[in-house]
Amino acid sequence: MEPVPALAQALSARGWMMATAESCTGGLIAAACTDMAGSSRWFERGFVSYSNAAKSELLGVPSELIAQHGAVSEAVARAMAAGAAAHAPVQASVAVTGIAGPDGGSPDKPVGTVWFGWWVQGQLHSERMLFAGDRAAVRQATVAHALTRLLALLPA
DSSP states (O other), rough: OHHHHHHHHHHHHHHEEEEEEESSTTTTTHHHTSSTTGGGGEEEEEOOOOSSHHHHHHHOOOHHHHHHHHSSSSSHHHHHHHHHHHSSSSSSEEEEEEOOSSOOOOOOSTEEEEEEEEETTTEEEEEEEOOOOHHHHHHHHHHHHHHHHHHSOOOO
């Protein structure tokens, strides 16, 4: 089953709402969710926090955290997910921050590196993935992984 219909069904069955906090995907996760008719029953809002300032202003990510770990880091992804949940009446959120390319990579964080953060009823989860392909491929893989993993993290 595609991640969006399955996620929609799972959230709706629980009466839950979700939010997104996106950097490298620039709103593609929110768009994937809201492409589905009836998404207002389970999708609350999305934050596009592309710049470091936006991560701090919109989501409350401490600028010191970004300075210490870098925008593409586990700490920032987790703070983004928690910040989305703190700024929206939701039971679940997903956050992504990464390097979609074609430039901007480094030996420590090559192009295709994406950190994910998920917040599900106060529990934070995070994961680092490295996706291959061009900018579009990295962004699409990020959307799919973000939603598939959020669905898997929902309690039974």
